[in-house]
Amino acid sequence: MGLVVDFGNYILAAVVLAVLIRLVSGSRKPIKRNGERLKNPPNTLPLVGNGLKFLQSRWTLLGWFDQCQRQFGYETVALSVPTLPPGVLIHSPRNLEFVFKNEGLFTKGEFVKKRSWDLFGNGIINADGDLWKRQRKAGSVFLNTANLRVLTEVALPQYLAESVRDLQSSIGKGPVDLQHVFHEITTKLMAKMAYNMEMHADDDFSQSFDFASGATAERFQNPLWAITELFTGSKFRKSIAVVKDFGRRIVASAVHDRSRQKAGVESPGSPDDDDSKLDQISGTLIQSLLDAIGNEDTVADAALTYLSAGRDTTGQALTWTFYLLLQHPSAVSEIRREVQQLLAQQQPPQDDADPEHATPNPTLFTPLSVPYTMAVFHETLRLYPPIPFEIRQCQADTTLPDGTFLPRHAVLVWCLWAMHRSRLTWGADADAFRPERFLEKQQQHGGGEGDWGAGAKPRFVLGKSVSEFPVFYGGARACLGRKMAELIAAQVIPVMVWLFEFEPAFEGERVSKTSLTLPMEGGLPVRVRRRVGDVRSN
Numbered sequence: 107m108g109l110v111v112d113f114g115n116y117i118l119a120a121v122v123l124a125v126l127i128r129l130v131s132g133s134r135k136p137i138k139r140n141g142e143r144l145k146n147p148p149n150t151l152p153l154v155g156n157g158l159k160f161l162q163s164r165w166t167l168l169g170w171f172d173q174c175q176r177q178f179g180y181e182t183v184a185l186s187v188p189t190l191p192p193g194v195l196i197h198s199p200r201n202l203e204f205v206f207k208n209e210g211l212f213t214k215g216e217f218v219k220k221r222s223w224d225l226f227g228n229g230i231i232n233a234d235g236d237l238w239k240r241q242r243k244a245g246s247v248f249l250n251t252a253n254l255r256v257l258t259e260v261a262l263p264q265y266l267a268e269s270v271r272d273l274q275s276s277i278g279k280g281p282v283d284l285q286h287v288f289h290e291i292t293t294k295l296m297a298k299m300a301y302n303m304e305m306h307a308d309d310d311f312s313q314s315f316d317f318a319s320g321a322t323a324e325r326f327q328n329p330l331w332a333i334t335e336l337f338t339g340s341k342f343r344k345s346i347a348v349v350k351d352f353g354r355r356i357v358a359s360a361v362h363d364r365s366r367q368k369a370g371v372e373s374p375g376s377p378d379d380d381d382s383k384l385d386q387i388s389g390t391l392i393q394s395l396l397d398a399i400g401n402e403d404t405v406a407d408a409a410l411t412y413l414s415a416g417r418d419t420t421g422q423a424l425t426w427t428f429y430l431l432l433q434h435p436s437a438v439s440e441i442r443r444e445v446q447q448l449l450a451q452q453q454p455p456q457d458d459a460d461p462e463h464a465t466p467n468p469t470l471f472t473p474l475s476v477p478y479t480m481a482v483f484h485e486t487l488r489l490y491p492p493i494p495f496e497i498r499q500c501q502a503d504t505t506l507p508d509g510t511f512l513p514r515h516a517v518l519v520w521c522l523w524a525m526h527r528s529r530l531t532w533g534a535d536a537d538a539f540r541p542e543r544f545l546e547k548q549q550q551h552g553g554g555e556g557d558w559g560a561g562a563k564p565r566f567v568l569g570k571s572v573s574e575f576p577v578f579y580g581g582a583r584a585c586l587g588r589k590m591a592e593l594i595a596a597q598v599i600p601v602m603v604w605l606f607e608f609e610p611a612f613e614g615e616r617v618s619k620t621s622l623t624l625p626m627e628g629g630l631p632v633r634v635r636r637r638v639g640d641v642r643s644n
């Protein structure tokens with residue numbers, strides 16, 4: 107809630123100013139569908155529209171969006187905030203599919219760019235046209251199959267093993283923040299592979315980025331942010347300075363690496379050993395960005411944007427996964443059963459090893475080999491989407507498939523948090539954690555046991571279109587890192603669940619703090635125990 111609460115002193119002034127602006131600017135034409143005015147969402151007020159609602163904490167706002175989808179189903183409703191262009195809130199997958207197919211018509215526009223400019227500048231999230239294309243191409247080079255193999259065979263096992271060692275040494279001591287553990291893994295991975303740098307989750311940069319992301323997200327909730335930041339923005343400005351400085355350091359380090367390579371300074375070691383394999387691909391992203399974009403400031407923006415896209419989303423998705431696993435012990439048992447079956451197939455038990463406690467080889471776990479784990483991960487992404495809202499702005503007059511006419515500059519919002527809870531799309535149990543919705547039975551001879559019954563092995567199936575389950579976005583700008591995120595989840599979840607028992611060291615519900623993504627406020631404090639007992643009985 108952070109700054110949103112601090113804004114309290116300014117709310118009254120903001121409302122008065124908003125009313126004045128509304129009076130001075132006169133009434134705008136309402137958005138219509140087939141000639142009829144759109145309905146207003148709950149709590150819409152005269153003059154200020156939904157402006158006050160948007161000043162509330164992000165968690166309250168997510169609940170309100172959910173209430174809207176419950177009340178209106180797939181119907182498009184009006185959103186109005188003084189001083190802003192007219193807006194709509196869409197719920198229907200058909201409308202969203204239209205948006206994904208018409209990328210040029212629905213861009214981030216001035217509305218988004220103005221607010222996220224300080225943090226992302228010309229980074230891929232803000233870029234359009236040729237600059238976007240070049241950054242996307244550089245990202246595709248970074249995320250190619252060979253690099254992803256080094257990710258799963260070398261880098262991730264190494265960083266995962268370091269975190270496992272840290273967790274083992276925390277046993278019997280105080281609580282550990284699992285959110286920090288997962289951010290440490292994704293931070294090290296992205297820093298090394300993308301930029302050939304060492305970074306950690308609690309670096310100054312990471313903390314400043316976290317703060318700046320929260321303050322940037324607040325700009326989307328507070329229509330008078332440009333004024334309120336004159337009074338409350340000093341920490342934000344300092345954070346941005348730290349972030350930008352770090353961006354310049356990433357570029358300087360890449361330029362240095364490049365000149366060393368030109369001078370023929372090779373890293374020692376055989377090209378086949380793990381460290382060399384990792385060194386060879388390290389920095390692929392930043393080097394491709396340098397090749398693709400001449401301007402070093404833009405390269406720095408691009409680098410910081412990729413870092414946020416890859417590191418925060420995946421670390422947070424893992425955190426919410428373990429939050430849900432803490433509440434669903436049967437899912438934990440099912441993951442362990444899946445691991446046990448794989449270990450039984452792949453590793454002949456060694457006499458001197460205790461198979462229940464040996465660290466399994468993480469490379470055994472791939473999205474294909476652990477369908478139940480993938481179902482848990484996607485069920486978490488459904489209930490806790492790392493990017494919970496999307497906003498686009500119309501670049502020309504257009505009509506949505508449901509007949510809603512949108513004038514140029516209209517703002518279009520969809521809330522993944524709410525759409526992922528729609529009973530129309532997901533059925534009556536849309537609110538429940540039920541990974542099985544992503545599994546289908548697959549007959550095979552001599553399959554495993556568990557809830558799937560003898561002879562049947564589950565297969566992970568998404569079963570929904572990207573516009574029904576837009577967690578990774580859709581169309582030409584769909585997430586580039588989906589595969590990377592799934593590969594990380596496929597290793598991290600089984601290894602952690604196999605080795606440890608986690609107990610909550612908190613009470614009540616965990617919520618998200620305001621951010622461009624979905625960080626857990628206060629982290630996920632847990633007590634860690636070494637796992638004991640026979641997996642078949644727990």
Ligand code: HEM
Nearest residue numbers: 415416419420423492493577578579583585586587590591
């Ligand atoms: C669970 C993890 C992830 C989720 C839920 C996720 C989700 C998304 C979403 C919703 C977008 C669209 C954002 C927007 O433009 O408003 C996006 C874009 C993007 N994601 Fe991911 N992402 C994840 C992991 C990753 C990873 C690991 C990377 C790797 C670097 C990555 C790279 C990108 C990039 C580069 C874009 C911009 C694509 C473009 O504009 O062309 N993401 N992601």
